Amino acid sequence: MRPTLGGRRARPRTRGGTPARALSATITAGALLLAGACGGSAAAGKENITLSVGLFGDFGFEPLYRRFEQAHPNVRIKERQATYDDHHTNLAAHIATGSGAADVEAIEVGYIGTYTAQPQRFVDLRKYGASTRQSEYLAWKWQQGVAANGAVIGLGTDVGGLALCYRRDLFAKAGLPADRAKVSALWPTWQAFLDTGRRFAAKAPSGAKFVDGPGEFFRAMVAQAPEGVYDRQDKVVAATNPAVKQAWDLSTRMVADGLSAKLTSFTPAWDTGFAKSSFATVACPAWMMAYIQEHSPGSSGRWDIAAIPGGGGSAGGTHLTVPTQSKHQKEAAELVQFLSAAPQQEAVFKAIGNFPSLPALYDKPEVRDHTNPFFNGAPVGKIYADSAKSLDPQHLGPAEGQVRAAIGNGLTRVDQGRQSPDQAWKQALDDVSKVK
Amino acid sequence: MALRQTDPLPTATARRRTGPTRARHRPGGSRWNRFDRAVSPYAYVSPFLVIFAVFGLFPLLYTAWVALHDWSLLKGDQGFVGLDNFRTLLSDGNFWNAAFNTASIGVLSAVPQLLLALWLAHLLNRPLKAQTFYRITLLLPNVTSVVAVVVIFSQLFGRDYGLINMVLTHLGAGRVDWQAGTASSHVAIALMIIWRWTGYNALIYLAAMQAVPRELYEAATIDGASRLKQLRSITVPMIKPTLLFTMIVSTIGSMQIMAEPMLFGAQVGPAAIATGGAGRKFQTLSLYLYELGFRNFDFGYASAAAWLMLLLVMVAVGVNFLLARRMKGGLS
Numbered sequence: 106m107r108p109t110l111g112g113r114r115a116r117p118r119t120r121g122g123t124p125a126r127a128l129s130a131t132i133t134a135g136a137l138l139l140a141g142a143c144g145g146s147a148a149a150g151k152e153n154i155t156l157s158v159g160l161f162g163d164f165g166f167e168p169l170y171r172r173f174e175q176a177h178p179n180v181r182i183k184e185r186q187a188t189y190d191d192h193h194t195n196l197a198a199h200i201a202t203g204s205g206a207a208d209v210e211a212i213e214v215g216y217i218g219t220y221t222a223q224p225q226r227f228v229d230l231r232k233y234g235a236s237t238r239q240s241e242y243l244a245w246k247w248q249q250g251v252a253a254n255g256a257v258i259g260l261g262t263d264v265g266g267l268a269l270c271y272r273r274d275l276f277a278k279a280g281l282p283a284d285r286a287k288v289s290a291l292w293p294t295w296q297a298f299l300d301t302g303r304r305f306a307a308k309a310p311s312g313a314k315f316v317d318g319p320g321e322f323f324r325a326m327v328a329q330a331p332e333g334v335y336d337r338q339d340k341v342v343a344a345t346n347p348a349v350k351q352a353w354d355l356s357t358r359m360v361a362d363g364l365s366a367k368l369t370s371f372t373p374a375w376d377t378g379f380a381k382s383s384f385a386t387v388a389c390p391a392w393m394m395a396y397i398q399e400h401s402p403g404s405s406g407r408w409d410i411a412a413i414p415g416g417g418g419s420a421g422g423t424h425l426t427v428p429t430q431s432k433h434q435k436e437a438a439e440l441v442q443f444l445s446a447a448p449q450q451e452a453v454f455k456a457i458g459n460f461p462s463l464p465a466l467y468d469k470p471e472v473r474d475h476t477n478p479f480f481n482g483a484p485v486g487k488i489y490a491d492s493a494k495s496l497d498p499q500h501l502g503p504a505e506g507q508v509r510a511a512i513g514n515g516l517t518r519v520d521q522g523r524q525s526p527d528q529a530w531k532q533a534l535d536d537v538s539k540v541k
Numbered sequence: 542m543a544l545r546q547t548d549p550l551p552t553a554t555a556r557r558r559t560g561p562t563r564a565r566h567r568p569g570g571s572r573w574n575r576f577d578r579a580v581s582p583y584a585y586v587s588p589f590l591v592i593f594a595v596f597g598l599f600p601l602l603y604t605a606w607v608a609l610h611d612w613s614l615l616k617g618d619q620g621f622v623g624l625d626n627f628r629t630l631l632s633d634g635n636f637w638n639a640a641f642n643t644a645s646i647g648v649l650s651a652v653p654q655l656l657l658a659l660w661l662a663h664l665l666n667r668p669l670k671a672q673t674f675y676r677i678t679l680l681l682p683n684v685t686s687v688v689a690v691v692v693i694f695s696q697l698f699g700r701d702y703g704l705i706n707m708v709l710t711h712l713g714a715g716r717v718d719w720q721a722g723t724a725s726s727h728v729a730i731a732l733m734i735i736w737r738w739t740g741y742n743a744l745i746y747l748a749a750m751q752a753v754p755r756e757l758y759e760a761a762t763i764d765g766a767s768r769l770k771q772l773r774s775i776t777v778p779m780i781k782p783t784l785l786f787t788m789i790v791s792t793i794g795s796m797q798i799m800a801e802p803m804l805f806g807a808q809v810g811p812a813a814i815a816t817g818g819a820g821r822k823f824q825t826l827s828l829y830l831y832e833l834g835f836r837n838f839d840f841g842y843a844s845a846a847a848w849l850m851l852l853l854v855m856v857a858v859g860v861n862f863l864l865a866r867r868m869k870g871g872l873s
Contacts, residue, residue: 189811190811194836197615197835197838198835200615201615201617223615226615320810369809369813371811372808373692373695373696373808374699374700374701374702377699377701378701504837506836507836507837509812510811510812511812513810513812514812514816514819514820517810517819518820521718521720521820522721523721523820524820540837541837
């Protein structure tokens with residue numbers, strides 16, 4: 106389940122590679138520094154430097170680095186990837202100890218609030234001219250990367266506009282329409298979504314459930330509310346916000362009605378579920394497309410994308426930051442500017458599906474008319490643009506990740522059949538109250 | 542008694558001591574030699590002391606200092622709070638839940654593991670062809686990466702498509718959601734630990750058994766004692782120091798179980814990695830420490846938990862030691 110926080114990207118790596126790569130990056134950087142210091146100035150009077158970029162999963166940046174290096178002949182870029190959880194845990198340790206962070210660090214929205222509360226640990230990108238970028242961004246996306254004192258900590262790379270991925274073949278077998286417009290019309294509201302689920306369950310092929318599990322749907326419902334688990338004063342309001350409880354009730358009803366395949370997102374069993382056709386729908390932020398394509402390569406054309414019940418919403422999305430411990434803050438900030446600029450966001454979207462955070466791109470034909478053959482030629486450019494535009498900005502708090510993890514575990518307990526929804530809700534709130 | 546073969550050692554030491562005695566006759570050498578004899582041994586072991594101070598003592602003391610503060614990993618020191626962290630900890634249900642899980646998984650894994658190791662060592666402690674082959678085989682599970690072990694075992698223990706559940710369903714017993722229950726998850730994790738460490742302990746036992754005089758077994762065989770009786774009445778008493786050693790090492794190891802429940806929890810979902818499943822059913826003390834320190838960034842509280850954990854380990858080892866000492870030692 107990714108109610109923990111935001112989106113994990115495709116292709117999580119094994120734990121093994123990262124430290125070695127980090128080490129080699131450090132050694133290379135050190136060696137280059139030495140070379141620069143001993144051998145006098147390199148070509149054009151600039152020392153050769155290596156910038157490290159810390160990411161979780163594949164962001165599709167690799168070809169972009171080469172273009173940046175061409176424009177900056179003295180710069181080499183090394184990328185290091187870890188899994189979503191490892192990346193953010195390591196980042197916290199590196200920020201806390203003041204060493205070990207990459208020159209450019211990606212931070213997912215589930216954690217961005219943690220670091221906008223620590224502006225002194227990051228380079229204020231206004232120093233390097235980021236202020237001019239504000240008008241390009243979705244207002245709420247820009248705001249997520251800004252600290253209380255106005256410092257711009259991170260520039261957004263993408264947003265997770267929400268949609269819903271469904272299996273055409275399973276829908277047809279269960280006697281439901283398979284066409285994406287008709288499917289979208291089935292569920293204007295989440296209540297209607299559940300009703301459709303019951304219709305599906307009545308005639309579903311054996312072994313196929315309507316949803317993978319309640320976690321990501323809960324997250325989608327909360328993301329649609331004007332206020333989530335935090336209020337704007339950074340106070341946790343999960344217990345009192347009726348939208349959260351309503352999302353909880355609807356999600357647990359999915360379980361009670363037998364619609365859930367009891368699989369949690371981003372687990373090996375979930376991956377197997379894709380391959381074995383264990384579920385017919387998943388909540389589908391834009392970055393999820395890459396994951397599905399990777400984990401069920403055999404099902405091309407069977408998937409399609411419909412609108413999410415309850416209108417738009419966003420789940421996930423990332424900012425690029427420069428920790429102050431970086432030795433090459435200027436170049437790192439330039440790289441952040443470059444990677445988050447419009448042409449690069451467009452290129453990433455076309456390559457792997459991460460949806461841009463710059464609304465000007467949404468009306469560009471290259472983006473608006475982009476379709477994805479794997480998803481039966483779904484007009485993903487239009488779907489995710491509509492979704493991102495119709496979103497009300499939601500404030501994310503400093504311990505967003507822990508709060509959502511506590512609630513997510515509660516949903517899993519219900520899904521496992523270990524607790525009633527009421528017991529699980531009570532315990533989840535108790536866990537949330539302990540989050541500092 | 543098992544140490545009898547090492548007897549030549551004291552002689553060698555004595556021989557070396559004659560060196561300085563001879564040198565004493567050289568003028569001016571006497572004071573230097575006395576100094577040399579007093580200081581040199583400590584100089585020789587000083588690398589250990591330095592390493593211990595840097596990696597052992599300093600972290601220990603620093604952790605104690607942090608434990609007395611409200612200390613966030615990201616925000617740093619938020620002020621001195623005295624023993625508040627410890628007070629909160631004593632009434633922290635999650636901590637004691639973790640302590641219970643740790644003890645339960647520890648017993649479930651250590652006891653069968655050591656008994657199995659003893660039996661395996663006993664089987665191999667006889668003249669065999671290809672002895673080295675068997676010994677290497679014993680050690681193989683231990684050199685396998687713990688990540689690989691847990692990933693494979695987690696697949697076996699999968700709810701929907703796991704091999705074990707397939708067998709159970711086939712036998713008509715129905716599926717078990719291994720990660721959801723207390724007993725089922727503890728058994729699964731204990732099995733991973735047993736698989737990994739049995740061979741290692743068996744090798745240690747085997748080495749100790751090699752030092753037991755053959756004549757004892759020969760005499761017992763002539764007297765008509767069965768092999769099981771020989772194991773009970775000769776082997777076990779003779780290798781008691783080794784048994785004690787493995788018991789204490791296993792106890793300490795059990796108190797530190799972390800990788801297995803962590804990766805087992807990853808099967809439940811990212812939110813369950815640090816919490817030992819969605820319901821904290823298999824969250825061990827080390828894992829709780831990880832949750833406090835690196836998920837909640839609450840370093841002060843995590844440090845207090847680390848110290849309390851150290852106390853619990855010492856108590857567990859102490860109890861273990863007292864129990865083990867009551868075992869019959871030597872040959873009666």
